[in-house]
Amino acid sequence: MEGTTKAVSIPAGRDKWNHYIDSLKFALYCITHPLDGFWDLTHERRGTMAAANTILFLTILVRILKLRYTSFLFMKVYWEDLNIFLYIASILFPLALWVIGNWGLTTLFDGKGRLGQVYMATCYALTPYPLIQFPLMIFSHFVTIDEAEFYAMLSVISLIWAAFLVVAAMGQIHEYSAGKNILFTIASLFAMLVMIFILMIFFSMISQGVAYFVSLVKEILFRL
Amino acid sequence: MRLKNLFIRTAAVLLSAAAVFLMTEPVTVTAKEEYGYTYNYDYWGDVQEGPDLYSVCKVFTSADLKLDQKLNNPQGLYAHGDLLYLCDSGNNRIIEIRRVSPEKLEVNRIIDSFNGPVEVTTFQNPTDLAVSEEGEFFIADQGNARILKLDKDLNYMMQFDKPVDNTLDPKIAFQPKKIVIDTAGRVYCVAAGINKGLVKYEADGTFSGFVGATRVSFDWTDYIWKRFATQEQRARMESFVPTEYDNAYMDYEGFIYACAGSLKPDDLRNGTVDAVRKLNLMGNDILVRNGDWDVLGDLYWGYGGGYEGPSYFTDVTVMDNDIYVCLDRNRGRLFGYDDQGRIVFCFGGNGNMDGYFRRPAAIEHIGHELYVVDSLDCALTVFVPTEFGNLVYSAIEEFDEGHYEASGEAWEEVMRLNGNYDLAYIGIGRSLLRQERYEEAMKYFELKYDEENYSKAYKQYRKIWVEEHIGWIVAVILILFLVPLGIGRVRKVKNEIDTSDYFLRKKNG
Numbered sequence: 001m002e003g004t005t006k007a008v009s010i011p012a013g014r015d016k017w018n019h020y021i022d023s024l025k026f027a028l029y030c031i032t033h034p035l036d037g038f039w040d041l042t043h044e045r046r047g048t049m050a051a052a053n054t055i056l057f058l059t060i061l062v063r064i065l066k067l068r069y070t071s072f073l074f075m076k077v078y079w080e081d082l083n084i085f086l087y088i089a090s091i092l093f094p095l096a097l098w099v100i101g102n103w104g105l106t107t108l109f110d111g112k113g114r115l116g117q118v119y120m121a122t123c124y125a126l127t128p129y130p131l132i133q134f135p136l137m138i139f140s141h142f143v144t145i146d147e148a149e150f151y152a153m154l155s156v157i158s159l160i161w162a163a164f165l166v167v168a169a170m171g172q173i174h175e176y177s178a179g180k181n182i183l184f185t186i187a188s189l190f191a192m193l194v195m196i197f198i199l200m201i202f203f204s205m206i207s208q209g210v211a212y213f214v215s216l217v218k219e220i221l222f223r224l
Numbered sequence: 225m226r227l228k229n230l231f232i233r234t235a236a237v238l239l240s241a242a243a244v245f246l247m248t249e250p251v252t253v254t255a256k257e258e259y260g261y262t263y264n265y266d267y268w269g270d271v272q273e274g275p276d277l278y279s280v281c282k283v284f285t286s287a288d289l290k291l292d293q294k295l296n297n298p299q300g301l302y303a304h305g306d307l308l309y310l311c312d313s314g315n316n317r318i319i320e321i322r323r324v325s326p327e328k329l330e331v332n333r334i335i336d337s338f339n340g341p342v343e344v345t346t347f348q349n350p351t352d353l354a355v356s357e358e359g360e361f362f363i364a365d366q367g368n369a370r371i372l373k374l375d376k377d378l379n380y381m382m383q384f385d386k387p388v389d390n391t392l393d394p395k396i397a398f399q400p401k402k403i404v405i406d407t408a409g410r411v412y413c414v415a416a417g418i419n420k421g422l423v424k425y426e427a428d429g430t431f432s433g434f435v436g437a438t439r440v441s442f443d444w445t446d447y448i449w450k451r452f453a454t455q456e457q458r459a460r461m462e463s464f465v466p467t468e469y470d471n472a473y474m475d476y477e478g479f480i481y482a483c484a485g486s487l488k489p490d491d492l493r494n495g496t497v498d499a500v501r502k503l504n505l506m507g508n509d510i511l512v513r514n515g516d517w518d519v520l521g522d523l524y525w526g527y528g529g530g531y532e533g534p535s536y537f538t539d540v541t542v543m544d545n546d547i548y549v550c551l552d553r554n555r556g557r558l559f560g561y562d563d564q565g566r567i568v569f570c571f572g573g574n575g576n577m578d579g580y581f582r583r584p585a586a587i588e589h590i591g592h593e594l595y596v597v598d599s600l601d602c603a604l605t606v607f608v609p610t611e612f613g614n615l616v617y618s619a620i621e622e623f624d625e626g627h628y629e630a631s632g633e634a635w636e637e638v639m640r641l642n643g644n645y646d647l648a649y650i651g652i653g654r655s656l657l658r659q660e661r662y663e664e665a666m667k668y669f670e671l672k673y674d675e676e677n678y679s680k681a682y683k684q685y686r687k688i689w690v691e692e693h694i695g696w697i698v699a700v701i702l703i704l705f706l707v708p709l710g711i712g713r714v715r716k717v718k719n720e721i722d723t724s725d726y727f728l729r730k731k732n733g
Binding site for chain 1: 267676682
């Protein structure tokens with residue numbers, strides 16, 4: 001919008017593609033320079049929605065690939081009970097809750113980020129997950145149970161890194177100070193819980209309502 | 225002529241027996257599929273039904289044993305050579321049975337009194353018995369609060385009385401339930417109301433302490449409650465005490481297997497108490513628990529068929545191949561575990577049919593045959609291994625003897641008969657591992673999620689692979705270093721050429 005630096009004009013064709021690749025590469029800059037990177041992500045318009053979607057897609061893809069291609073030493077899957085859609089939702093649902101909860105709260109307390117930007121920054125912050133987990137998946141086939149510590153440690157690092165990036169990104173997007181940022185991170189988590197609670201009430205009420213009409217119809221049919 | 229007749233008759237009997245055998249077998253197979261008599265738990269804890277490892281050879285009732293007085297609440301069983309001693313507790317006597325063959329048990333003699341300079345020379349509710357190498361009898365004479373030692377002609381030698389220990393309540397009568405003896409003549413006794421472990425007596429009759437108390441389950445929330453409770457409240461709360469054992473068995477190596485049945489389900493589930501323990505001389509538990517599941521019998525304790533709760537191990541017996549069989553009083557089942565604590569078989573159930581029980585009390589073995597006493601049915605059930613059972617045993621025993629290839633072949637056959645038998649896959653894998661066929665072994669271990677053995681095989685496989693391909697590995701590393709170096713150099717030269725005055729001038733004309 002009123003960007004102070006030379007705003008990237010809407011590119012077309014090959015330029016568009018280059019811009020997409022650049023924005024994807026920018027994820028690598030973000031994860032190593034979180035404060036600087038996430039500032040530029042929105043303020044300098046270095047990030048794109050397409051790249052954010054790509055990273056999210058890669059995250060889900062790697063998570064699914066892990067199921068099948070990680071060595072059984074680290075991941076034993078009871079295939080009979082696996083629901084792939086629920087498994088995908090286990091990433092998408094918390095992500096959606098986080099994005100909406102965070103935006104909903106921060107928008108009331110002069111957070112500068114918009115909904116789309118919160119989503120984009122969160123997706124960019126997920127980059128370490130596919131970046132580490134994919135090589136780790138291949139690595140898992142070359143270790144024995146005695147060397148499992150390496151695997152576990154790297155796996156935990158990828159998660160902690162991503163979590164740290166999410167928090168850092170929110171601070172930059174909303175132009176918050178460190179203290180305020182942490183406060184709103186915790187508040188957002190509570191907002192997620194509240195939303196889950198409301199959703200549960202909502203669905204249980206809907207199902208009870210439906211059950212009421214079903215029983216009503218049954219009763220009428222029975223009397224006819 | 226008579227000889228010929230006899231020959232023909234025998235041949236006819238044999239033929240008809242063979243015909244019956246062949247005809248009945250398919251029938252029993254379908255019956256098994258319906259009832260799921262024998263099963264096992266796989267890695268995921270799913271029940272995998274399989275062929276029987278044991279079949280009922282015969283059920284001996286009082287009539288089959290030709291007893292004039294019917295059995296009444298038999299409690300104990302002890303095997304010594306080919307002799308079985310059955311404690312007919314309700315009739316205050318012990319029945320010595322000779323095992324001619326699994327189908328033929330003959331009563332040798334009935335022991336209901338002994339000679340000796342003591343007031344009471346009869347038994348009162350004898351619940352267990354043990355026989356030493358020399359043939360001396362040790363009898364838990366529960367009603368008379370003593371453990372008797374008799375010589376082989378039933379002459380009184382000595383007796384073991386209530387232990388002199390000031391932690392024991394003097395008012396409570398001594399009730400020895402089960403006894404085991406070691407080769408040195410020491411006696412270990414499971415007594416009702418004593419929860420400090422097994423009561424240990426030296427050979428000369430002196431009490432020398434308690435061995436191997438069960439673990440105390442400890443709940444920290446209870447502990448916090450107790451801190452805030454008053455003296456009276458505390459007295460009414462459950463105290464953290466060990467549970468008493470139900471039974472014990474001494475294996476051929478001199479280790480005592482002790483089982484406790486009355487355990488709290490939560491503690492059992494959390495693994496804070498043990499249903500079976502293997503005690504060394506110090507009384508420490510050395511039972512190996514490497515299986516996918518703890519040694520606790522059934523995994524699912526929900527209500528079904530009138531029974532619920534965990535398995536209640538009332539007796540245990542240990543075969544010479546280190547397979548120990550636990551008897552579950554709750555659901556009338558037998559659970560066999562191997563030396564690694566993996567389930568070999570589970571079978572049985574509650575009921576009136578052959579091979580089912582109403583209140584099983586004791587289990588013993590002669591060779592691979594299993595003898596189970598039911599105290600309510602007053603019957604002795606004899607189980608003999610089936611072809612499948614014998615295959616499993618031979619596979620395990622061949623491995624223990626170091627005949628790894630033979631063991632592997634036996635496991636292959638087991639796998640062919642029952643593809644859902646996890647031990648077979650692991651057995652084949654272990655056999656291949658010993659034959660240094662690591663890559664194949666890995667495949668089998670992976671199929672059944674055996675991490676430890678897989679890692680063992682993989683470690684060797686990886687080592688060999690690296691040793692074989694060391695040349696390639698070095699080459700690849702060198703290339704990875706040299707190529708960027710070379711590219712850098714080429715670029716530098718190219719850059720120098722491009723920017724050198726000579727060429728620039730030439731280009732510009």
